[in-house]
Amino acid sequence: MIAWWQILLLTLYAGYQILDELNWYTCAGSAVFSGMITGLIMGDLQTGLFIGGSMQLTVLGVGTFGGASRIDANSGTLVATAFAVGAGMNPETALAAIGVPVAAILVYTDIAGRFANTFFGHMCDADIEKMNWGAYNVHYLLGAVSWMLSRMIPVFLALAFGQGLVEGITTALNGDWKWLGDGLSVAGxxxxxxGFAILLRYLPVKKHVAYLLLGFVVAALFGTAFTSIMNLNANIVAVNGALGKGAVDMVGMFNNMSMLAIAIIGFALSLLYYKNNQRPVAAAGAAEGDDDDEL
Amino acid sequence: MSSNEKLANGTTGYKITKDDLAQINRRNLLGFQDGWNYERMQHSGYLWIILPTLRKLYGDGTPELKEACRAQCAPFFNTSNFLNTIITGIDLAIEEEEGIEGLEAVAGLKTGLMGPLASIGDSIFGSLLPTIFGALAANMAMNGNPLGIFIWVVVNILVDWFRCKQTHMAYEQGMKLVTTMSDRLNALTDAASVMGVFMVGALVATNVGIVIAAKPVIGGVTVDLQNICNMICPKLVPAALVGFVYWLLGKKGMTSTKAIFIVLVLSIALGAFGIICKG
Structure with a gap:
């Protein structure tokens, strides 16, 4: 169940996040942030973080290129998390079955909001002719209202009236339609x-393909090693428990691979690249000097 | 100074202060893109953030003010919302000096710089930073740790500080800035994209969660395909999937939204037949 105050808070957040994303940009408009906030409001932070994180990666490359409308991952995450917690849906299924479709549908309300602002833009032109600056401020800032409503209305409608529908879907996916439920969680x-493929389309991959391979192999090898060690640890704990040797608790001694550490390797490589790239100018100068000596 | 006393260039001779620039920064951070629309995009926002300064510069109620505002708001304008105040700063340096005589130069400056700044801004602030820090935040979040999100917030606050700083820089240096900036930014963008590409490689290996589930029986022997793939290199299946989508995106008429739905349908189908599963 989603309580009325949860719907209210989530709707307000949906309006706030788009202004944040457009203007002061603290990342509150991102999918992963949306997952955290929605998780907190719904009382299940872990589910929120998981859905938000997955959605963030899905849209990683979908930037704001040329001001085009894009899939609204933030609102998709919000609705998916709310229902995953409220209707007890498995997070991966909620991501694929609710998050992605909602995010795609909200492209249309985004377009509607941007159209409404065309109208306000013309009112601003008229205010300049009258040199009525108070009216200019009002008409300009009304644009913020259409931006907010383009998120708040669909999010509110989905949360307030979608509950029965989503509960029905959840029951079906756990029952007769289990194959679809499994498929959706694979999709998750x-x-x-x-997201990664879109991003590679925008990055200079051909030029830097060596770094792509390096990043992949480093993370694949370390990731596999860390997972194996964690499995081993779990097994040792289980065996100790079975032998009655008491709690030789090694859980917590071995963590997941740290992505931050991998990022630092990436940063180091980028730093080296930057330094080496500045060198050719000096090197060329030195080479010329050598030539002169030889001649 | 009363609005009747005009210089030859149409301004009141007003000198733009640090407070004016601070006000421009406040307006820029609070609402530069509120008026964004399909027809002329950021046109009304460009004027809105400098409107109070223009009123001081040309004097309230003067025909010069109307002319200047018309020239700023009427034409199409769209650039990176992270770098737009570079144009604003240079613009004000010109208008303060030359008044309405300078409006033609300003129009050229706006149309000339908005494209290049948009591509630099989109690749650094719209793509690389969200990739590196968004992916970090997402990765930690999926392991149940919100710390990465807060790291991203801190980085974005630094970016906002930089956005404010650059207004002052652009106003003080004027046109000179354009030449000094482009070389350094190119080198930085290139180095940053090294890190971006590296991170994407690492993310493919850690965040695409599918493995081959099918174990076909060939000649009486059960072949564990996933195990064979692992022996070649771990995480080969995720790499293949990313490669496939990359190829798909190169097709004519393909959009990111279409690609998302194609992967959705394919995964459901292959998952339902037990060929791949979550891993």
Missing amino acids: GALPAV
Whole structure:
């Protein structure tokens, strides 16, 4: 169940986040932030973080290129998390079955909001002719209202009236439609691949393909090693428990691979690249000097 | 100074102060893109953030003010919302000096710089930083740790500080800034994209969660395909999937939203037949 005050808070956040994303940009408009806030409001932070994180990776490459409308991952995460917690849906299924469709549908309200602002833009032109600056401020700032409503209305409608529908879907996916439910949770795992591929389309991959390979292999090897060690640790704990040797608790001694550490390797490589790239100018000068000596 | 006393260039001779620039920064951070629309995009926002300064510069109620505002608001304008105040700063340096005589130069400056700044801004602030810090935040979040989100917030606050700083820089240096900036930014963008590409490689290996589930029986022997793939290199299946989507995106008429739905449908189908599963 989603309580009325939860719907209210989530709707307000949906309006706030788009202004944040457009203007002061603290990352509150991102999917992963939306997952955290929605998780907190719904009382299940872990589910929120998981859905938000997955959605963030799915849309990683979908930037704001040329001001085009894009899939609204923030609102998709919000609605998916709310229902995953409220209707007890598995997070991966909620991501694929609710998050992605909602995010795609909200492209249309985004377009409607941007159209409404065309109207306000013309009112601003008229205010300049009258040199009525008070009216200019009002008409300009009304644009913020259409931006907010383009998120708040669909999010509110989905949360307030979608509950029965989503509960029905959840029951079906756990019952007769289990194959679809399983498929959707596979999709939840596969979707980030799209985000990475889009991103590679925008980055100079051909020029830097060596770094792509390096990043992949370093993370693949370390990731596998860390997972194996954690499994081993879990097994040792289980065996100790079975032998009655008491709690030789090694849980917590071994953590997941730290992505921050991997990022630091990436930063180091980028730093080296930057330094080496500045060198050719000096090197060329030195080479010329050598030539002169030889001649 | 009364609005009747005009210099030859149409201004009141007003000198733009640090407070004016601070006000421009406040307006820029609070609402530069509120008026964004399909027809002329950031046109009304460009004027809105400098409107109080223009009123001081040309004097309230003067025909010069109307002319200047018309020239700023009427044409199409769209650039990176992280770098737009570079144009604003240079613009004000010109208008303060030359008044309405300078409006033609300003129009050229706006149309000339908005494209290049948009591509630099989109690649650094719209793509690389969200990739590196968004991916970090997402990765930690999926492991149940919100710390990465707060790291991203701190980085974005630094970016906002930089956005404010650059207004002052652009106003003080004027046109000179354009030449000094472009070389350094190119080198930085290039180095940053090294890190971006590296991170994408690492993310493919850690965040695409699918493995081959099918174990076909060939000649009486059960072949564990996933195990064979692991022996070649771990995480080969995620890499293949990303490669496939990359190829798909190169097709004519393909959009990111279409690609997302194609992967959705394919995963459901392959998952339902037990060929791949979550891993």
